[in-house]
Amino acid sequence: MAAPSKNNRKILGTLSLPERSFVAEALRTETVGGVLLLLAAIAALIWANTPLSDSYESVSDFHIGPSALGLDLSIQHWAADGLLAIFFFVAGVELKRELVAGDLRDPKAAILPVVAALCGMIVPALVYVLTNTAGGGSMDGWAVPTATDIAFALAVLAVIGTSLPSALRAFLLTLAVVDDLFAILIIAVFFTEQLNFAALGGAFVGLAVFWLLLRKGVRGWYIYVPLALVIWGLMYNSGVHATIAGVAMGLMLRCTRREGEQHSPGEHIEHLVRPVSAGLAVPLFALFSAGVSVSGKAITDVFTQPETLGVVLGLVVGKTVGIFGGTWLAARFTRAELSDELAWPDVFAVASLAGIGFTVSLLIGELAFKGDAVMTDEIKASVLLGSLIAAVLATVLLKIRNAKYRAMVEDEERDEDLSGIPDIYEQGNPEYHLRMAAIHEKKAAEHRRLAALGTGEPGPAGSGGDDSPA
Template sequence: MSAPSPSPAPGRNRKVLGRLSLPERTFVTDALRTETVGGVLLLAAAIAALIWANTPIRESYESVRDFHVGPASLGLDLSIEHWAADGLLAVFFFVAGIELKREMVAGDLRDPRAAALPVVAALCGMAVPALVYTLVNVTGGGSLDGWAVPTATDIAFALAVLAVIGTSLPSALRAFLLTLAVVDDLFAILIIAVFFTENLNFAALGGAAAGLAVFWLLLRRGVHGWYVYVPLALVIWGLMYNSGVHATIAGVAMGLMLRCTTRKDEGERRSPGERVEHLVRPLSAGLAVPLFALFSAGVAVSGGALGEVFTQPETLGVVLGLVVGKAVGIFGGTWLTARFTRASLSDDLAWPDVFAVSSLAGIGFTVSLLIGELAFAGDKALTDEVKAAVLMGSLIAAALSAVLLKVRNAKYRRLWEDEERDDDLDGIPDIYEQDNPAYHLRMAEIHERKAAEHRRLAEVTGGASEENDGPA
């Protein structure tokens, strides 16, 4: 498990979006690698869904999506679309719970001063889109039920966009985006739990709570074995679903219970939470989320339907919330945090870089689609229109951020190359060793060895290489 990032220096010396510690950088790199692959699969699934739902075989799409399966006696006779939204996304939120726990005990959220930036940025990045949606619908006479739709950020989709456009975003900005998405997921979970829970079944809810207590007790006692936890997790999920609380809350709760700190006295190299996340994250990013997208993103996108996205207050509010609200909210929250904590932006970055990443967070695909389904559950036509608005808003945000990031990509590439350079070939980037005397000694030996090689080459060639002699 990675060690916590060093605490920021107090006062005016603290830097916003400065270089990560080496352990934190390693963790972020590994996590984002999986999310990027998952994001590409997510894009592919979304495109497949749109093609499937907008071709002559669209009836087969609707037949598969609406096909019911599951034990009715347990209240689980659900459509494939429903299984994807309530079942598969529970895996996604389980990983989100582990990420949140890790951030709180070993990551940026561990230090209150370091946590202030992503928390305030995420809160502003959710409040401003909700405000934009509300203003558009109050003035346009639309429904306020969808205020939460544009509040979410899809980290996998955002990273897929970065992979497609080929930008060499510095690790500090990638880590900021990841932490921002983790906090964003937390508040999205709270929104789903508080605002989209109706008709509670207290018996089922009590059973789910008892199951969670058993889950926690087994973890505390150090019980091992997937054959214990997987069946228990399925029971907890089923009870949570039947309680009336959205079933994904069960995934988050179990993720938060995992221990995400290492016990050095027991020789642990990775915490249980990190080991489980390493196993489950590929399942979440590579299967659960793409399948959800496949059965949720299939909406009609004819020219007329796309035109209506910009004429109806509900859909226009979603588009403007994602494109304008997210960028303004996150950028404004970051600037205000720096302003009132007397911190300064990292010397390697400029405020336009922060705005570009803020606009990238306007890609709100997965959770926005889920909230759209919950917000307009009684109106199938409006649900599809809001889904089309989520797709359009995410596409516009992706295009805008791609342009803004490409403008600065030459600088990003230089920063990335500096972060990756390892001239002494010890497996540690040189930028993390510059204050270490042993590093300078190794580099002096390397330069001396290269100089000796040049001298020997000059002697063999009769001095023909003397003009090129010297350290490489």
């Protein structure tokens, strides 16, 4: 086989400075949200496995809301259908930004994360189907292990104290965005019950008004928030999962900057809403969804029932193999090469981290086995256990390469000329080289001064020798 061309396109290379800044800001918020998500999940498990478990059930099942509008829902239901609409709104804005200003804008660059995310959803579904075909289980949960939880994955990184290079962090974020898109499509297509066309039509009219107001440049949260609530309520009553309303509104925001704008409207609103999503909506959903009974028998049952075993294997094996295999295939067939600083084990480690499928997996589990409370709880337990195993596996793989990652991050963040811009982005700038020459000359002069002091010889004039005030 011929040697690879030196002109082959590089993948997972250094990000542009604006993209690096955006990724850093987005992941910083998601990391904080991920830690809160982790704490909420732990709190839910403790609450549901102590003598207070009855109160957990009582609070989760407590109904509130106007029944005349079809919104007399339990607290757990409000968390899943209401609060997660905020999460999916942010996902919609992220997707729009990626399509118009991020990696997905360039078809050549988009191939890698799209193929990786697709394979990272197809392979876990196949693993689930094969497991349940062999074990005679239900096929209803095939979609449960297909989702990645970026916030939980980042929480794991924060807890284990490792830092991924910006290229791998951007790859993980883009993977999650594409993953969310396909999860939304799965929810919309496969978990839509009987349609109420009047309510659905009303939701579409509301979305059209929302879009028109945005195009006209109308501003004011007091207009958009009530309108968004109306659209959400109509979408819920239509039979389509209510979170689709959040995605649709997120996709309508403009995410390109016009002349004189520091941030596009989409970026500005995402900056305001993301902390609400990551810090409130998703943790509260976890609090009222992750509370399942944990015992030795329950854990044993996860590995003996085909439905739950399929979920665990789908998350741990299917996600890792699917994303790694999809990335390798995309690189192979586009004649692209990995960045010189990275190796394929790095991609494998990130793929294993993507096996943490918490928030959306729990949501799909509730939808897939709706009406079967026992199986729903068992599926939730399998999601928790599978995500835990994936987190441990990723921790081991990432720790092996942690010294390499730390050195890469230090190189990316080095700013010796104190310009506020990492040196890696200035190396082709003549002014940068002049500043660096001055810095090196200053260091050399200081070295000569210290050497002169050490030998008793006078240092250079003005260098602070024996006649200095010191």
